[in-house]
Amino acid sequence: MGRRYTEHDVEHYERPRRRTRPRTKDRPAHADAREGLVVAVDRGRYTTLVDDVVVTAMKARPLGRKAVVVGDHVRVVGDVSGADGTLARIVEVQQRQTVLRRTADDDDPHERVVVANADQLMIVTALADPEPRHGLIDRALVAAYDAGIEPLLCLTKSDLADPEELLATYRALGVPSVVTRRASATDRTILGVEAVRERLVGRTSVLLGHSGVGKSTLFNALVPEADRETGGVNDVTGRGRHTSTSAVMLALPDAADSWLVDTPGIRSFGLAHVEPGDLIGAFPDLAELTVDCPRGCTHGDAEPECGLDLGGADPERIASYRRLLAARTAADR
Structure with a gap:
């Protein structure tokens, strides 16, 4: 059999050799960044x-x-x-100081970063229209404690319901709170904004809450030039309509080093990224009581010989902590 190609065939020509210059792992320093x-x-x-x-x-x-x-x-x-x-x-x-995270559900392994470098989480909850949902408040508190971010409870629409019952629920946890109200049914002016503003000065605060609780309305009152879209509550479902579709961060007017982050309204807040055993670390006074707990103790209600049941702390505070723990472990059970 003769040669397949001759010197006149294109296939015979020598192909260019690959570059032999080794690739470098050095990255540009970007000194001008x-x-x-x-x-x-x-x-x-x-x-x-x-x-x-x-x-x-x-x-x-x-x-x-x-x-x-x-x-x-x-x-x-x-x-x-x-x-x-x-x-x-x-x-x-650059390295983040804090990271507020959530997952879509409690069994979702993929965590999502909500915002970076915040030092305060303002949980906005309406007292009525729509009704307050303790589940989201509890879960947001767990996420805040896990991230090392201080929580702040903001109750809106106090003209429609008394805030005392809800405030009493979280008083044992030492969660600070502010309360706002609408001037009237026809006047949407928010009363109590100055009290909220005092809590935000010098901080980077994230506003978090269900759709329809007045989060964007409050944001617009604090930062008038924000012009965030606002919406009402569905008369059939009792749930708010999504208005904010993306997070945005703006400076608080006339307040140095003060930032507000408005987040889209949410209907679920997964905590798959939070280890239940790490939650106790956010409560130093309770953590001291668990030093001698049996190995594997979760510090929940049904744990035998748990240090939290031996006295030495406010029973209401222990009950509040265990409610937060149950919010995290509900899916596991």
């Missing part, structure tokens, strides 16, 4: 404040699947002029 703060995220575009200039940025490929969320402090390169049509590039996400 600027510090920025992510204040909004929308379909792969990150609205970032760089020296008070609003810059649109994308995520650099080396960051891979690493999420960039509202509240992140980042380093940015490229065009940071903020001019129309310009696009900068986020090359580094």
